[in-house]
Structures are given as C-alpha cells and as structure tokens.
Amino acid sequence: MRVLGVDPGLTRCGVGVVEAQPGQRPSLVAVGVIRTSPNTDLSKRLLKINNDLQSWVKQTKPDQIAIERVFAQHNLHTVVPTAQAAGIAMLIAAQEGVPATYHTPSEVKAAVSGSGTANKAQVANMVTKILGLSAPPKPADAADAVALAICHIWRGETTNRLTRAMRS
C-alpha cells in the first residue's frame, strides 16, 4: 500500500509518500514541500497548492491520502488558510478517486513515537529510524507529512488485524 501524507499549510505544505509491504519495513518513496509566497494573491496561492498536489498524486499514484486534521482552537490566526489547504487536498482526493482520511496531530505523534505529546524533533527522529534514513526529512513540515503516512499505514494495519481477529 502506498500512502501520501499531507501536512496542510498555505506558506509550506508538507508532502510525503510512504510504501508499505506486509512484513517489511515501510520505505520512503518521495518527500517535499509545496511553498507559496505571502506576497502572492490568496487565490493564486491556493491554485499553486492545487496544481502541485495534483501533480504529486498523478506522479506517485498513492492508494490512500492521509491529511492532518485542522483544529480551530489550536491557532486562530492560521486556521483559515490551513483549513483551505487541507480542503484542497480533500478535493483532489475526490477528483482523483483516492480515499482520504484525517488524522489528528496526537494520533500521528502517538503512532510514530509512542507518545501523543512528542515534539517535532522526536517525530522527525522516529520517522528517520522507522524508514531507515540517514537523516531526518527536512523541513519539519516534510517530516510531519511522512509521519502522517506512516501513522495511516500502521493504524490501517491495526484495524485490519482487529477485524481479522474478531472474525476468526
């Protein structure tokens, strides 16, 4: 299974693609950041995020998309643009026919580090170990996107195992 993780943001939108084969360590397919300039018209910034994310989906062909859930309470100043970037990721998922799921930041932190309150450095270090990389993906938004993809894969596997266990 191949998962595209999206850490939504208007100035920096992290993207990371992780491939998982049963019984094998997940591997990194691609990681990057979509950037837009605060000096550009909002409408054009959203168009760039849309076009770049669409290219990521078309080129990396994920089976599923995992997007960080945006909470209004966390930061009143950035919630509107961040929600808009997340919404565009959701829209592209529907346009490309790829199932998309939200994961909360604490779900992601708990999945990769064992603690829902891990800091960014701890998450980046665990992502590096899990994928067997020589250095953490940079910047932090890219590492967060990769962590989202890993979280989605592992949560999916847990759900599948539980479903099989309950059926047997």
Add this chain to the structure above:
Amino acid sequence: MRVLGVDPGLTRCGVGVVEAQPGQRPSLVAVGVIRTSPNTDLSKRLLKINNDLQSWVKQTKPDQIAIERVFAQHNLHTVVPTAQAAGIAMLIAAQEGVPATYHTPSEVKAAVSGSGTANKAQVANMVTKILGLSAPPKPADAADAVALAICHIWRGETTNRLTRAMRS
C-alpha cells in the same frame, strides 16, 4: 459589471449573480444555493461544491467574484468547513481567471442596509428593495450571496469615484 457573490458553507453555500450598469439599478441575474449532505464523505462534499461553483462561473460569466471572509473567532465549530468552501471559491476564481475579493459580513451589512449590525431579515429586505424584486431571495444564504455581490459593486464604484476625484 457582473459580480458573483458567494456565501461559503459546506451544507449550504449561497450563490448570487448581480449585474450593474452605470446609472442604473443593479439587477439580479441568478440566485441559488449549493447543498451537500452531512451524510456524504467530506471529500465528495467539497467536490460537489467545486463542480457546482465551477458551473455557476462558466454559465454566468462574472467579471468579479465576491466571497464572504471567514473569521475563526465567530464560530469554532463551523470555521474549518466554511473556510474550505471559501477556499474552493478562491481556487475556482484563479482557475477561471476571475478576480476574487473577500468582504467581511459587517462590510456587506453596512453596504446594503447602512448598518454593520443589521440582521438577516433586514439584509434580505434591503436586497429585495435594491434589486426591485417582488420577494426576498430564499433561503437566507442566497440573499446573503446577493448582498455580497451588491456590496462589491458599490464598494468598487466608491473606490473608482474616489480614485477619479483624487486624480482630477
């Protein structure tokens, strides 16, 4: 000048198109509401808003798009989906090459009723009088979208007059 007003929302997204000719009363071209079901996947709801709004732009050919600005402080429960609907309207504006502008709710209320704190019924009544309609556009989201378009036309005219006055 023809303006498409968008009152963003995930369950109900109001749309209204108003045409203005210099020295004439503005006239209503079309008004409606894009609805999506809370029982549908978020990704597919955003796709429906995207596709329907795109049809509105292609069919009514507005010169400009006016979108209600979303404030995080106003309603923590609806800010994320409302911001996502507004973001999709902004995205479509860029895709179709139509300039888009945000207006705050109080700007819209002040423009059509003279008071930034007018209620929904007062706004709907003023919209009805301004456009010479026999009844207010319904539901309220549709009337709000029409009010947005009128606000945009009038604010633009004021700005143009001031620019001309300052130049002369």
